[in-house]
Amino acid sequence: MNQIRNNDNHSLRNQDGTRGNNKLRVIGKGTVSVRPDGAEVIVGVTTEDKQLEVAQQENAQTMQQVINSIRAVGVPQRNIQTRNYNIRPDYDYINGQQIFRVYEVSTNLEVAISDINSVGQIIDTAVSNGANSVNGIIFTISDETAQYYEALRRAVEDAQNKARVIANELNVNLDIIPIEINEQNEEEIMPAVMTLKSSNASTPIEAGENIINADIEAIFVYSKY
Missing domain, CATH: 3.30.70.2970 (Protein of unknown function (DUF541), domain 2)
Structure with a gap:
């Protein structure tokens, strides 16, 4: 599991100047569909x-x-x-x-x-x-790394959107920059198994699209207005 910590100076502060100690933990999911090459x-x-x-x-x-x-x-x-x-x-x-x-x-x-x-x-x-x-x-996919980075970006955005919804519902002040992000392990996809026999007909192969997923756990800080 990869861990990314945020040291941004725009940290949420309480009215007394201390950093908010209420934490909100959400899971962000990002998906990219790519046609294989x-x-x-x-x-x-x-x-x-x-x-x-x-x-x-x-x-x-x-x-x-x-x-x-x-x-x-x-x-x-x-x-x-x-x-x-x-x-x-x-x-x-x-x-x-x-x-x-x-x-x-x-x-x-x-x-x-x-x-x-x-x-x-x-x-x-x-x-x-x-x-x-x-x-x-x-x-x-020849450039799967770039596609995964895009899925990872979408996962962060998804986590921030979820945090905003929860904060608005609770009527609390949210620091939208997470204090911690944990990248989740990727799932393994097993190929299908098939057996073929020779025939005069051409074998139809439809590649469809590969789905690249990225999941993160993000921790945000919030406090009352």
Whole structure:
């Protein structure tokens, strides 16, 4: 939690010249809606075979084909990163007995996409070249810091407006400059999980808008007129 203290000289004073000691605590909320200009998508290849070497070889060949196809549509190598590589045996259970079925080999790639309009094309390209899962799409904003600062400014303004309303209702004198501001922790937003199959139709991707929130706790000083 970030803390900002105010040392402004325009502090509210009581009639005897002392600073007011009545405190008003409010929560300010600021929201900014921004259309994303990029995306991150995780595409995966899962292969199975009774022989581990065969499953590994098929996985490696298919994944290389996926990588080549993604690069061919304009994604640079630096934007393609292996996320994880897993090998696990898969079993059937018959009459209470564990019977080996196949080895399952899976590899996931994280692909950073700078052109928001090409997300659907890149997913289709990956799927048509062997990818059999898409674990999530996260829409990103290149200048998220500036947008968050705007949301933070709106949160401060919201806190001041709330304090004014309360002070007017109570008929008290309010120092509109808070003596303390606490920035609240941001909430984590998890991406949706989806699985795609190859088809002749183009995958429609609608980015919508990202919502950037900023919450603060502000403490104001007030006194009677």
